[in-house]
Amino acid sequence: MKVQTINVEYTKNHKPKPDWKNLEFGRVFTDHMFSMDYTEEKGWHDPQIVPYQNLTLNPAAITFHYGQTVFEGLKAYVTANGDVQLFRPEKNFTRLNHSNDRLCIPHIDEELALEALKKLLTIEKDWIPTEEGTSLYIRPFIIATEPYLGVAPSKQYKFMIILSPVGAYYKEGINPVKIAVENKYVRAVLGGTGEAKTAGNYAASLMAQEIVEKDGFAQVLWLDGVEKKYIEEVGSMNVFFKINGEIITPKLNGSILDGVTRDSVIQLLKSWDIPIVERRIAMREIAEAHENGTLEEAFGTGTAAVISPIGQLTWEEKDYTINDGKTGKIARKLYDTLTGIQYGKVEDPFNWTIKVDME
Template structure:
């Protein structure tokens, strides 16, 4: 795999780019995409960068019927000195292979797909926005492509990377969001696919998410499937609580996705000398901490929003307003530091940043 040449076919018709203030998350896509195919006979083969395009699949293709898919999300940024930077991309491809294993999808060569991603970014480097708070969102994903109606792992797959220039994930920006605690539906259970990044997990969340939005809440906070008592994660992010000077977050289990930003946040907090406790946390405990005046902050972490302060939780008809609905000190410091590291404004003491290169002339077709 490592020795395979990535062929490049450049588009003859470039798309018009939107101004930064008109970017909507996940609506606009760059001129090119990366594709490679898999078969049991050939392994992963034919890696190529091609113009962004539709794909054609047989109606019996297994992805439509059995949902065998995984995906990732990461971002590229321009630094202040003109370099293109990625933030811990190796962690995303490590997690993709963990998801692949759970979904019976063949692993990808992590080093090779990172190389492919870098080449794709160079081809579409002019799509990386430079305005404050913007970035180039990157979506690697794999789908099963064998035309067969049978419940078994596919023998054919496509790995693709598409990219989208984005502004802030939430219309509220860094301002606190309101979150509804879900008591009826469950997203994932022990032994299921909760810790894999697969499309079915998100399909299972849609009804609760729609209900929450109807009530004026941006996201859903999920509880454990067995007792509906312990906090797990928010739809698009992991969750943290600052209680009486300490930061607490749910301990990872089989139904919580291991977030890259979650891991980075824990490392940063410990670097600053703040005690971080990973444990089971009941929603009732959060309610009681708020009633006692000990719940000082809450915030979510994820690639899309980075750090998202939580200003309100709604649980069992209880409106839990946190920090008077304002962004907390730790949330703001984390956001400024992580985004600063990502864009080169803040020193990176952990070696998290991976440079793609400096702005350069577009590569030619091979």
């Protein structure tokens, strides 16, 4: 792809910074955003950084009617010595293009996207919080903008990156959460869009999430959409179980998201010589492991929460308390190691982090 200059328009109205010690997830946004458009005639063009602003879209834009949209999520971190770094951003942009394939959206230039992100971060460096456990959440996304009510892929798109300073995703932090196993609704099926990061998958999860939240559950654990038997993922996380000394996570099957944190956890476990297996696993197997005392830990993995221990699973009206409702040793070690790498506190033997030049 041809080299494109990223134009910058600076805001004249800077927003007040929030209280870094009391950040909600995804409520506050920075002063600027990145934007780039696509047409069939020009391809991706006019990359620019502009003041954060509302969009003006035709009411017939395809994204509103047929959900042709994809997105990503990653973070920027301030290290102890004041550096700003990203964690495996190239994998996020590669996955964005994988989602693009499934949603019939033209590929973005991954190198240009990363360059744009770095430039945006240099402009918004004062928005990156430095309080313990905080970070700058990064949301790249693409929407179909062609005004057309026919059911067909759009011929026009907008690619954007917005930024939001955040604290912990779950109010429990690294403390264990309660998860309800969903038996009625399904999130995705093989052959659908489950492996893509697209809005429709999350819209499909809202009803079940709304129901269980009333009973104090943090998330829903989804089973496969055909037999409602095999474990897939939690609403915003991949999931892992430690059974009799072995870590098991559902194998990617076309309806499970290929999580960046999931992949990082697998690599870490292998480097520690801890048995890790990717395979199909039934909820009945988890229940039986709990009953015979071999279910030792369970935890979710994702960009937002990093590692979230699961202290209780509720399935078919029965509660399964895991590790006495406490954070397990493996979950704690993974959390400390991953966040340590992300914040530059521990060695990064995998070269996962990328320092952002703030000059």
